[in-house]
Amino acid sequence: MKNRILVVEDDEGIASAVALNLQFVGYDYALFDDGRKAAESLEEDHAYDLALLDIMLPGMDGFELFGYMERYSIPVIYMTAKTDSASEIKGLRDGAEDYIVKPFDTLTLMVRIEKVLRRTGRLNTVYRVRDVELNSETRAVTKGGEPVELQPLEFDVLLLLLKYKNLTVTREQFLSEIWGYDFVGETRAIDMKIAGLRKKLDLGDAIKSIPKRGYRLEER
Amino acid sequence: MKLWQKASALCAAVLVTVVAVCSGLLLLYAQRTILDRAEQQTMERQYALTASFETMTGYYLLSSDPAAVRDSLVRYCFAKFADAGSVLVHGKDTVFIQQEVNPAALLPMEALTGGIQVLPVRNGEARLFIAGSRVDVGGEPYGVYTVQDVSDVYRAARTMTGMFVLVSLAGAALGAALITLLMRRGARPLEALAAAARRIAGGEYGCRAEVSGGDEIAALAADFNTMAAAVQDRVAELEDTARRQELFIGGVTHEFKTPLASMLLHTQLLRSANMDREERDRSLARIEDQCRWLEKLTQTLLKLLTLRQDIPVEAVSADALIEDVRASAEPLLTARGVALYTDSDGGTLTVNRDLMRSLAVNLADNAAKAYDPGDPDASVWLTVRDGCIEVLDRGRGIPPEALPHIFEPFYMADKSRSKKQGGSGLGLALGKAIADAHGAKIEVTSVPGQGTRVRVLLKLQVYDNELIDSPPPPVGE
Numbered sequence: 001m002k003n004r005i006l007v008v009e010d011d012e013g014i015a016s017a018v019a020l021n022l023q024f025v026g027y028d029y030a031l032f033d034d035g036r037k038a039a040e041s042l043e044e045d046h047a048y049d050l051a052l053l054d055i056m057l058p059g060m061d062g063f064e065l066f067g068y069m070e071r072y073s074i075p076v077i078y079m080t081a082k083t084d085s086a087s088e089i090k091g092l093r094d095g096a097e098d099y100i101v102k103p104f105d106t107l108t109l110m111v112r113i114e115k116v117l118r119r120t121g122r123l124n125t126v127y128r129v130r131d132v133e134l135n136s137e138t139r140a141v142t143k144g145g146e147p148v149e150l151q152p153l154e155f156d157v158l159l160l161l162l163k164y165k166n167l168t169v170t171r172e173q174f175l176s177e178i179w180g181y182d183f184v185g186e187t188r189a190i191d192m193k194i195a196g197l198r199k200k201l202d203l204g205d206a207i208k209s210i211p212k213r214g215y216r217l218e219e220r
Numbered sequence: 221m222k223l224w225q226k227a228s229a230l231c232a233a234v235l236v237t238v239v240a241v242c243s244g245l246l247l248l249y250a251q252r253t254i255l256d257r258a259e260q261q262t263m264e265r266q267y268a269l270t271a272s273f274e275t276m277t278g279y280y281l282l283s284s285d286p287a288a289v290r291d292s293l294v295r296y297c298f299a300k301f302a303d304a305g306s307v308l309v310h311g312k313d314t315v316f317i318q319q320e321v322n323p324a325a326l327l328p329m330e331a332l333t334g335g336i337q338v339l340p341v342r343n344g345e346a347r348l349f350i351a352g353s354r355v356d357v358g359g360e361p362y363g364v365y366t367v368q369d370v371s372d373v374y375r376a377a378r379t380m381t382g383m384f385v386l387v388s389l390a391g392a393a394l395g396a397a398l399i400t401l402l403m404r405r406g407a408r409p410l411e412a413l414a415a416a417a418r419r420i421a422g423g424e425y426g427c428r429a430e431v432s433g434g435d436e437i438a439a440l441a442a443d444f445n446t447m448a449a450a451v452q453d454r455v456a457e458l459e460d461t462a463r464r465q466e467l468f469i470g471g472v473t474h475e476f477k478t479p480l481a482s483m484l485l486h487t488q489l490l491r492s493a494n495m496d497r498e499e500r501d502r503s504l505a506r507i508e509d510q511c512r513w514l515e516k517l518t519q520t521l522l523k524l525l526t527l528r529q530d531i532p533v534e535a536v537s538a539d540a541l542i543e544d545v546r547a548s549a550e551p552l553l554t555a556r557g558v559a560l561y562t563d564s565d566g567g568t569l570t571v572n573r574d575l576m577r578s579l580a581v582n583l584a585d586n587a588a589k590a591y592d593p594g595d596p597d598a599s600v601w602l603t604v605r606d607g608c609i610e611v612l613d614r615g616r617g618i619p620p621e622a623l624p625h626i627f628e629p630f631y632m633a634d635k636s637r638s639k640k641q642g643g644s645g646l647g648l649a650l651g652k653a654i655a656d657a658h659g660a661k662i663e664v665t666s667v668p669g670q671g672t673r674v675r676v677l678l679k680l681q682v683y684d685n686e687l688i689d690s691p692p693p694p695v696g697e
Contacts, residue, residue, distance in 0.1 A: 014478065081478050106485060
């Protein structure tokens with residue numbers, strides 16, 4: 001079951017980029033460019049795990065929209081260009097889960113979304129690619145329904161690739177998230193784990209090498 | 221040392237000196253006077269003694285009298301007039317003496333040559349005046365002396381000196397105290413002025429010094445207050461400017477961040493995401509749009525900033541201005557299906573041609589945006605008459621609550637619609653800056669659902685109040 005995210009943002013450029021990001025890594029989403037329309041839509045459909053709200057919106061501003069989100073217990077992350085601390089404090093005091101200031105980067109947005117979903121117990125812990133399934137809670141991996149034995153590090157590499165499906169995971173990301181910041185050894189270690197995964201799970205063509213950057217798990 | 225202390229010390233010093241000199245002179249004069257009087261008394265006493273003695277001896281003594289007779293007669297005559305201080309000397313013999321001082325030793329008879337001589341002498345503690353004169357009795361010279369004790373006189377003089385010093389000191393002290401008091405009082409307005417200056421320096425720009433009386437200090441306080449008022453005005457002006465600039469910078473920041481956020485996200489997607497060709501093209505197109513948008517925003521901002529300088533103006537005929545505006549605005553309006561009607565009184569305006577055209581085009585563009593797309597009656601009227609440029613539409617109008625804000629940078633009454641129509645939120649702010657640079661006033665009247673009229677009043681002084689303050693709202697003709 002994919003996590004479903006409501007995005008309310010009136011700037012088309014930002015909205016489309018966020019939507020593409022969500023879609024790539026495997027979230028479902030609904031997009032609105034007007035606060036009032038978003039609020040009205042909730043009556044019919046409010047099955048969202050998270051809302052990403054701009055603050056300065058036509059129709060109804062993000063702070064007002066927050067009231068509707070609360071009614072349906074949808075956690076909120078504000079995305080806004082407002083940098084003054086007054087609106088940040090207001091946003092968080094009212095009960096928003098997080099606050100992200102434009103311009104932000106993809107990775108920040110993805111990490112914050114995952115953290116809020118995990119904190120509110122809504123994070124989907126089952127990731128899929130092709131016939132491979134990974135459960136991040138039980139640390140079980142199956143292929144075609146059959147359990148597959150993975151080394152702990154192989155499991156972590158696969159989880160990271162799945163979390164950022166269709167996005168490039170850089171060598172630096174692998175090292176800092178799995179091996180820890182202290183690791184100064186060969187990045188060959190990453191290549192070895194990738195080779196193991198490709199072989200054990202038959203993902204040779206799905207895990208793509210991105211020269212000089214890292215690896216990308218592709219599935220569209 | 222404070223000014224009043226310095227002035228007090230100086231005045232006190234002068235006072236003490238003057239008092240001391242005057243007292244000294246007075247004292248010397250007074251002492252001289254009483255000593256002179258004492259001497260006079262002594263002389264009178266001596267004179268009376270001498271004259272009486274001489275007369276009596278001349279009357280009784282005969283030249284034939286033997287020396288023994290003469291001696292006793294002389295003693296008899298002298299004793300008749302003598303008192304305790306009288307002394308008679310004959311040659312080396314003291315004929316008559318009743319006290320211990322022998323005046324002949326101090327004032328020898330040889331020194332007595334005609335008239336009375338007085339010599340002040342000191343005898344132990346006592347002060348004496350010795351008066352002497354020579355009297356010839358029967359051819360024999362006699363010395364007649366009077367010894368007068370003037371210790372009392374000297375004592376009185378000394379007492380007087382003490383009194384003088386005491387009185388002078390007391391007077392000087394009293395004077396100095398009074399001077400200090402008065403100086404201190406005189407310096408009080410200066411201290412109040414200094415206190416006011418310190419408070420103003422500390423940020424209390426509303427503080428003023430108290431002005432009392434008509435002296436130089438009061439004049440200084442009045443001038444000081446004038447200065448303080450000027451400072452206060454200037455500070456308020458600067459604060460207001462700073463506040464507006466802060467708002468403006470906040471607006472600029474916000475306007476720059478949104479396209480930057482979009483560009484950053486799309487760039488990252490292009491760099492790291494598994495995108496197909498169509499998605500890539502769409503992302504690149506977005507980035508290109510945002511770049512153009514930022515470029516436009518930068519140009520407008522630059523114009524807005526440079527407008528704060530002086531602008532050159534020239535005489536431009538109303539018809540020429542209208543043609544300029546038509547050339548620039550008509551393509552925009554036609555593209556939206558909006559008709560442009562123009563009219564003028566054929567007069568002349570003193571304006572910067574480019575800027576005024578840009579203002580009028582912007583107003584016409586705004587007017588055209590007041591219509592929904594496809595409105596068959598969409599029209600904009602541009603009239604130049606009596607130094608007034610008027611742009612009128614019968615579109616949706618401006619909500620009353622938005623009207624006071626429309627000239628603020630980045631204010632958009634309907635943000636999503638403005639953005640879709642390519643508005644930056646700076647058009648009217650720029651327009652107002654252009655009007656301000658011409659010393660003109662922009663006046664907007666609008667009725668929601670009926671339309672908007674914007675007038676640029678270039679010759680403010682020639683309009684009557686009615687035209688400026690209460691224009692009727694635009695309605696269909």
